[in-house]
Amino acid sequence: xxxxxxxxxxxxxxxxxxxxxxxxxxxxxxxxxxxxxxxxxxxxxxxxxxxxxxxxxxxxxxxxxxxxxxxxxxxxxxxxxxxxxxxx
Numbered sequence: 001x002x003x004x005x006x007x008x009x010x011x012x013x014x015x016x017x018x019x020x021x022x023x024x025x026x027x028x029x030x031x032x033x034x035x036x037x038x039x040x041x042x043x044x045x046x047x048x049x050x051x052x053x054x055x056x057x058x059x060x061x062x063x064x065x066x067x068x069x070x071x072x073x074x075x076x077x078x079x080x081x082x083x084x085x086x087x088x
Contacts, residue, residue, distance in 0.1 A: 009017075014028075021031050038046050055063065065071045076082040 018028060021028055076085065
């Protein structure tokens, strides 16, 4: 048994969503039903709502270091040179 629901969505978003659904061979109704079934099955909203990057603090620091060329390993000219340095 199916039920009808009504929702509001802005025109531009609907247009873009409809284009993607068309390319996938889906109707908007099918796409919303698929989304609803994932929510029901997984008991969660399958959408990231992060306000910032999903990187943890350690990864953020590593990215910062690479951008600023800090705390980087020295350069090696060969695998043998790297392996020798690792054994030191």
